[in-house]
Amino acid sequence: MDKANLPVPEQHGCLRPEDCAVFMCRNCYSVLGDSLSVCTEEQSLGVLACLRVTDDVNVGESLLFGKDGVLKGCAYHPLQCRTCGSSIGFNMYSAFRTYAYLRGLFCIFKDSVSCYLLKSKMMTSGHELRFELSSLQGHIKQLKEDLVKMHSRLQYLLVQLEQPTDVLLTNHGMNSK
Numbered sequence: 001m002d003k004a005n006l007p008v009p010e011q012h013g014c015l016r017p018e019d020c021a022v023f024m025c026r027n028c029y030s031v032l033g034d035s036l037s038v039c040t041e042e043q044s045l046g047v048l049a050c051l052r053v054t055d056d057v058n059v060g061e062s063l064l065f066g067k068d069g070v071l072k073g074c075a076y077h078p079l080q081c082r083t084c085g086s087s088i089g090f091n092m093y094s095a096f097r098t099y100a101y102l103r104g105l106f107c108i109f110k111d112s113v114s115c116y117l118l119k120s121k122m123m124t125s126g127h128e129l130r131f132e133l134s135s136l137q138g139h140i141k142q143l144k145e146d147l148v149k150m151h152s153r154l155q156y157l158l159v160q161l162e163q164p165t166d167v168l169l170t171n172h173g174m175n176s177k
Contacts, residue, residue, distance in 0.1 A: 020118040021116060023048070023108060024115070025081040027081065030081055032081065033052065033106070033108065037053070045099075046110050047107040047108060048129075050105060051106075055082070057082065058079070059078075059091050063075055074096070074099060076091060077090065077093060078091075079091060089108040110126035
């Protein structure tokens with residue numbers, strides 16, 4: 001089967017079925033989350049990092065430390081399927097710079113999930129999914145430009161408000177008499 005490429009659904013637009021998927025435990029098919037909560041995909045770890053998961057995900061109370069491999073030096077809470085007890089991922093507590101952005105996110109192993117694609121009504125393995133995540137740089141640049149424009153407008157309005165009423169009336173062709 002071809003790799004399924006899913007763009008992250010627009011947060012402020014209409015949801016389209018072709019952009020949506022439901023993540024289920026590969027063993028028992030309990031619903032663990034959906035594509036609306038995906039923040040990023042970390043290919044080196046084989047995980048989908050999600051902002052939210054369902055109540056069928058159990059966050060372990062014990063804090064584990066990576067002693068070797070890619071999580072060496074990281075502290076995390078294990079994630080398990082509440083229904084069948086399968087290990088499905090981790091919740092990063094502390095990490096080096098490489099994975100620091102994953103702190104607080106629910107990292108679901110792609111190999112631990114099956115995905116139901118809403119548009120095609122098909123099931124696919126989690127490791128076959130690829131998310132097309134847009135870069136935040138473009139959004140941040142646009143936001144900065146908008147903030148600069150808004151700041152300039154506010155500065156202009158403040159200057160206008162500080163002018164005496166007589167000056168404002170004269171500027172608009174009105175006489176104060």
